[in-house]
Amino acid sequence: MRYSGLAVLAQGLTGNRGWRPAWRDPAPKDAYDIVIIGGGGHGLATAFYLAKEHGLRNIAVLEKGYLGGGNIGRNTTIVRANYGLPGNSEFYSHSLKLWEGLEAELNYNVMHSQRGIINLFHSDGQRDAYARRGNAMINQGDDAILLDRAGVRKLLPYLDYEQTRFPIYGGLYHPRGGTARHDAVAWGFARGADMRGVDLIQNCEVTGIDIEGGRVTGVQTSRGAIRAKKVGIVVAGRSSQVAAMAGMRLPIESHILQAFVTEGLKPVIDHVVTYGMGHFYISQSDKGGLVFGGDLDFYASYAARGNLPMAEHVMEAGLTLMPMIGKARILRSWGGIMDMSPDGSPIIDRTHIEGLYLNCGWCYGGFKAVPASGHTFAHLIATDRPHEAAARYRLDRFATGRGLMDEEAKGSQHNLH
Amino acid sequence: MQIDCPFCGARDIREFTYLGHETYIHRPADEAWSDAWNDYLHNRENPAGMTRDLWFHGSGCGAWLVVTRNTVTHEITGVELAREASRHAG
Numbered sequence: 001m002r003y004s005g006l007a008v009l010a011q012g013l014t015g016n017r018g019w020r021p022a023w024r025d026p027a028p029k030d031a032y033d034i035v036i037i038g039g040g041g042h043g044l045a046t047a048f049y050l051a052k053e054h055g056l057r058n059i060a061v062l063e064k065g066y067l068g069g070g071n072i073g074r075n076t077t078i079v080r081a082n083y084g085l086p087g088n089s090e091f092y093s094h095s096l097k098l099w100e101g102l103e104a105e106l107n108y109n110v111m112h113s114q115r116g117i118i119n120l121f122h123s124d125g126q127r128d129a130y131a132r133r134g135n136a137m138i139n140q141g142d143d144a145i146l147l148d149r150a151g152v153r154k155l156l157p158y159l160d161y162e163q164t165r166f167p168i169y170g171g172l173y174h175p176r177g178g179t180a181r182h183d184a185v186a187w188g189f190a191r192g193a194d195m196r197g198v199d200l201i202q203n204c205e206v207t208g209i210d211i212e213g214g215r216v217t218g219v220q221t222s223r224g225a226i227r228a229k230k231v232g233i234v235v236a237g238r239s240s241q242v243a244a245m246a247g248m249r250l251p252i253e254s255h256i257l258q259a260f261v262t263e264g265l266k267p268v269i270d271h272v273v274t275y276g277m278g279h280f281y282i283s284q285s286d287k288g289g290l291v292f293g294g295d296l297d298f299y300a301s302y303a304a305r306g307n308l309p310m311a312e313h314v315m316e317a318g319l320t321l322m323p324m325i326g327k328a329r330i331l332r333s334w335g336g337i338m339d340m341s342p343d344g345s346p347i348i349d350r351t352h353i354e355g356l357y358l359n360c361g362w363c364y365g366g367f368k369a370v371p372a373s374g375h376t377f378a379h380l381i382a383t384d385r386p387h388e389a390a391a392r393y394r395l396d397r398f399a400t401g402r403g404l405m406d407e408e409a410k411g412s413q414h415n416l417h
Numbered sequence: 418m419q420i421d422c423p424f425c426g427a428r429d430i431r432e433f434t435y436l437g438h439e440t441y442i443h444r445p446a447d448e449a450w451s452d453a454w455n456d457y458l459h460n461r462e463n464p465a466g467m468t469r470d471l472w473f474h475g476s477g478c479g480a481w482l483v484v485t486r487n488t489v490t491h492e493i494t495g496v497e498l499a500r501e502a503s504r505h506a507g
């Protein structure tokens with residue numbers, strides 16, 4: 001059914017009895033043309049674009065838990081196109097453009113809110129780095145404005161401008177950046193894919209990948225064997241385990257990233273704000289909770305929960321920057337399993353096995369990437385050629401050293417990003 | 418999390434810095450670039466379960482440690498000095 005204001009009104013007047021489930025719950029068939037492993041944001045978007053852009057229908061998404069139960073439902077929902085390196089620049093620019101048309105395309109309210117992102121800087125050196133980044137964004141065709149201290153103060157009057165240790169020099173303002181409702185993004189893509197005939201199969205864990213003569217032929221699952229001509233691996237934090245089923249060892253280490261949310265408050269923080277001198281960034285959800293986070297815990301982990309040192313650091317950094325939030329009570333904290341790559345950039349590529357495709361390495365930044373990742377991965381699977389916006393996300397860049405995308409200039413080794 | 422340093426006893430995780438999997442002890446002998454180097458630097462088994470990784474007791478005695486640890490539960494079941502671990506490995 002099509003969602004619209006009129007439908008809401010009509011349903012409201014008739015006791016809301018006409019709403020139907022947003023997608024079917026089919027049993028797996030014996031065979032599909034394409035099987036996507038992983039029903040997170042990226043897997044669902046891939047299936048959606050395979051059906052929508054390439055007219056393919058005989059597709060299944062296999063999800064071991066429930067749709068949206070992974071990182072897609074655990075992130076802090078920031079959507080931006082403020083990358084600086086060739087490869088990332090065009091990809092995230094492409095993604096932001098897809099975001100801007102997403103609600104109309106999906107006929108689904110993903111609550112995409114372009115409220116603007118302000119990256120604060122606190123020294124001359126940081127200002128130079130952000131000026132350079134802003135220029136790279138403008139050259140890519142995206143928006144960036146370098147604000148001085150007074151300019152930041154106008155937008156964010158509540159920051160602590162008196163502190164002398166890390167004074168606020170200014171900020172890089174990215175007006176088209178913002179947030180979206182994470183679950184709604186998964187649900188919108190799920191519904192869109194289902195409407196076009198994709199089978200979304202939950203509680204279906206892939207336990208093996210069948211390969212014959214160097215070609216993929218299907219998968220083994222907790223709900224039986226399923227044959228497939230092409231298989232895409234899109235399992236974020238579990239990439240190493242699933243790739244191992246095809247005999248591959250990936251350049252991925254899984255790490256934990258935590259996030260926090262406070263009780264609901266009246267509107268107080270209108271933008272996304274990132275601190276340049278501590279691991280802290282914040283926005284306010286539409287329910288009123290202050291949603292904030294920091295950096296990785298920095299050790300390999302699949303626990304989906306973190307430890308106190310990073311929680312403390314995030315709180316301390318937040319209070320240094322905006323003391324006013326000190327009275328808000330924290331409701332929850334949680335963690336997600338991040339698929340960290342050595343250079344901090346993702347991988348969207350074929351593998352050495354014919355018909356087997358890989359999409360991983362999203363680190364802590366894969367939410368904003370969901371539309372473009374699905375769009376370009378679908379293109380790769382359907383045509384066997386990389387989409388130009390994702391052509392640099394090659395798996396072999398670590399082995400060859402060519403085309404590394406080390407956005408933070410820290411080096412291309414694990415645990416640096 | 419606490420790590421039981423062989424020199425200092427059980428200490429809070431804040432005193433340690435994590436480097437990564439113990440693979441880093443087993444540096445390829447040949448200096449020339451090869452698949453072995455790619456494996457050493459980048460490719461990982463990345464286990465969900467028991468692992469052995471390298472931690473540095475920077476705010477303590479300064480020793481490099483190999484910690485046997487469960488990545489799913491965060492339980493730590495063994496700690497040894499990295500130099501001994503590498504001696505055992507040859």
Ligand SMILES: Cc1cc2nc3c(=O)[nH]c(=O)nc-3n(C[C@H](O)[C@H](O)[C@H](O)COP(=O)(O)OP(=O)(O)OC[C@H]3O[C@@H](n4cnc5c(N)ncnc54)[C@H](O)[C@@H]3O)c2cc1C
Nearest residue numbers: 038040041042064070071072075076078206336366367368
């Ligand atoms: C705390 C936190 C904050 C974040 N903040 C941001 C942010 O502000 N902005 C941003 O851009 N990104 C952010 N991210 C990153 C982003 O959430 C992830 O990069 C992205 O969601 C990963 O892709 P996904 O949605 O496909 O992953 P997931 O939702 O994790 O999907 C992978 C799916 O694969 C399934 N799966 C695994 N193994 C199997 C198997 N064997 N068989 C079948 N299914 C399997 C899993 O159950 C899971 O549902 C954040 C992440 C976290 C944890």
Ligand SMILES: [Zn+2]
Nearest residue numbers: 422425477478
């Ligand atoms: Zn010690």
